[in-house]
Amino acid sequence: MYNPTVARLTWRALLGRRRALILCVLPALLLVVAAAVRAMNGADDAVTSQLLGGFALATLVPLIGVIAGTGAIGPEIDDGSVVYLLSKPVGRTSIIVTKLLVAAGTTAVFAAVPVLVAGFVLNGNSQQIAVAYAVAATVASLxxxxLFLLLGTVSRHAVVIGLVYALIWEALIGSLVPGAKTLSVQQWALALAEKVAGSGADISSSVAVPTAVVLLAVVTGGGTLFAGQKLRTLTLAGEE
Structure with a gap:
């Protein structure tokens, strides 16, 4: 299912100059804020949880997910260069799975790793808070x-729609509105963070762990399946 050639092309597209700059700025901002907060407040578990949950998991991870997920395939569809890839003897399911792995890996590197480092900077991983949020960020990255890879296959405005979703639904509504929290990837990932850290940490989710696991699997599997199906409907010039 994994195709090295497709992966290499996708890595090259995602880590182009403009996207790479954006991908680096966001985690750098998190680390700067973490260092400043530690300098002003010292090691504080509650503050650490608020920053990693309220900023990193709710805003940083989905934003990087938008960049990586839509950027893995959206531009190729928009400019028509995807036809060259589809003309090769490569299964379209293999293309989608490979692009998903590259996008998820990129998101994890630029989101989950900085979250882990920021957690250690903030409180030295007291009560496993840094590790818990890093696990949550990794799962959310996938x-x-x-989700955004699917969006990139169905809309030419995937980046705009993704940004609206990330900033309004995940960062705002999914964090504050009780009923909406059940449908928030952030809250599902937060449930896993709560499980990893244990009851002593200041981490809580509105979704139970079994429900979170099921919903994460449905979104990941369903998004991949439908993205593959959409790619199969794309036809090359001259195909019947």
């Missing part, structure tokens, strides 16, 4: 990548 779900967001599948």
């Amino acid at each position: 779900a967001y990548s599948a």
Whole structure:
């Protein structure tokens, strides 16, 4: 299912100069803020959880997911260069799975790793908070990548729609509105963070762990399946 050639082309597209700059700025901002907060407040578990949950998991991870997920395939569809890829003897399911893995890996590197480092900077991983949020960010990276990869195959405005979703639904509504929290990737990932850290940490989710696992699997699997199906409907010039 994994195709090295497709992966190499996708990595090259995602890590182009403009996208790479954006991908680096966001985690750098998190680390700067983490260092400043530690300098002003010292090691504080509650503050650490608020920053990693309220900013990193709710805003940073979905934003990077938008960049990586839509960027893995959206531009190729928009400019028509995807036809060259589809003309090769490569299964379209293999293309989608490979692009998903690359997008998820990119999101994890630029989101989950900085979250882990920021957690250690903030409180030295007291009560496993840094590790818990890093696990949550990694799982969320996969779900967001599948979701935004699908979006990239169905809309030419995938980046705009993705940004609206990330900034309004995940960062705002999914964090504050009780009923909407059940449908938030952030809250599903937060449930896993709560499980990893244990009851002593200041981490809580509105979704139970079994429900979160099921919903994460549905979004990841469903997004990948439908993205593959959409790609199969694309026809090359001259195909019947």
